[in-house]
Amino acid sequence: MNVIFDDFLVRSLLAGMLMVLVAAxxxxxxxxxxxxxxxxxxxxxxxxxxxxxxxxxLHPIVGVLIVILLIMLIVRQSMGGxxxxxxxxxxxxxxxxxxxxxxxxxxxxxxxxxSLEAIxxxxxxxxxxxxxxxxxxxxxxxxxxxxxHWSSFVAISVSPEIAxxxxxxxxxxxxxxxxxxxxxxxxxxxxxxxxxxGAMLVIPVNAARxxxxxPEQMMVISLVLGLLSLFSGMFMSWQYDLQTGPAIVVxxxxxxxxxxxxxxxxxxxx
Numbered sequence: 442m443n444v445i446f447d448d449f450l451v452r453s454l455l456a457g458m459l460m461v462l463v464a465a466x467x468x469x470x471x472x473x474x475x476x477x478x479x480x481x482x483x484x485x486x487x488x489x490x491x492x493x494x495x496x497x498x499l500h501p502i503v504g505v506l507i508v509i510l511l512i513m514l515i516v517r518q519s520m521g522g523x524x525x526x527x528x529x530x531x532x533x534x535x536x537x538x539x540x541x542x543x544x545x546x547x548x549x550x551x552x553x554x555x556s557l558e559a560i561x562x563x564x565x566x567x568x569x570x571x572x573x574x575x576x577x578x579x580x581x582x583x584x585x586x587x588x589x590h591w592s593s594f595v596a597i598s599v600s601p602e603i604a605x606x607x608x609x610x611x612x613x614x615x616x617x618x619x620x621x622x623x624x625x626x627x628x629x630x631x632x633x634x635x636x637x638x639g640a641m642l643v644i645p646v647n648a649a650r651x652x653x654x655x656p657e658q659m660m661v662i663s664l665v666l667g668l669l670s671l672f673s674g675m676f677m678s679w680q681y682d683l684q685t686g687p688a689i690v691v692x693x694x695x696x697x698x699x700x701x702x703x704x705x706x707x708x709x710x711x
Contacts, residue, residue: 449566453685456568457671459580460632460641465664466587467625468642469649469656470618473598479516481639482532483509483626486539488635490627491560492546502575502627508539509623540635563634563686566678572631579628583621590614595656633686640690645670648697651704666696 471477487505494504512535547557556564568576587594593614596604605611629638645666646659653659674689 452568452573453566456573456576456632457565459576460629461667461671463580463583464642465667466660468646469660469663470594471642472646477643478529478532480642482536484635484638485536486512487626487630488543488560489539492543496550505627509626513619561634561636562684563632565632565685576628579624586621637686637690644693644697648700651700670696
């Protein structure tokens with residue numbers, strides 16, 4: 442077994458598949474609740490978490506989690522409990538300020554062993570056994586929470602007011618979802634980089650929307666398209682010596698374009 446995982450390509454492929462497995466349902470929930478911009482904001486601001494983690498001699502992911510949770514608390518307080526989707530101005534300010542401050546702190550700290558390029562665009566092919574173990578644990582936790590609260594997540598996505606009337610603790614469920622998003626962003630940073638996390642959460646979901654008739658179907662199609670993007674992106678990266686994260690996102694965008702063309706062709710033929 443250890444011999445198998447000694448192959449960096451096997452570790453990278455497994456890490457990417459695990460990320461897609463949880464990114465599909467999480468991406469659907471974020472799109473349904475109009476939280477797509479939040480993913481970009483937290484991704485960009487997580488650079489600040491990496492820098493602070495290194496300066497405090499913590500693991501970068503720990504620093505990222507701390508910063509992301511603080512940001513989500515600030516946004517929630519600034520909106521007085523209103524949906525995060527409404528606070529676009531606050532999110533834009535936090536996104537760019539966090540990214541800029543993080544880059545400055547990284548350059549000032551002299552962290553020569555940290556690649557800024559890997560932080561921004563990911564380094565999937567450099568996945569270590571420790572990284573893979575952390576990803577497996579994170580994905581297990583997220584999938585368990587999705588399984589346990591899926592019906593409640595869907596209910597508050599459709600209508601928080603109706604969900605509240607049905608006895609669903611909306612505030613508690615939203616808090617759980619926000620904590621799950623924070624954990625997902627922290628672990629996806631290794632795979633996709635902070636600049637591309639939002640793209641991988643949103644693009645396959647929007648492509649799946651073209652063909653789906655219901656929430657579960659949309660989630661399954663998003664998973665399939667995410668895996669296709671991963672495989673084709675890794676192949677392009679391997680074949681033409683390209684950066685893996687950007688290659689995966691470009692292939693995801695091409696699958697989205699293909700889905701839109703198929704939809705348009707079907708309309709033209711009917």
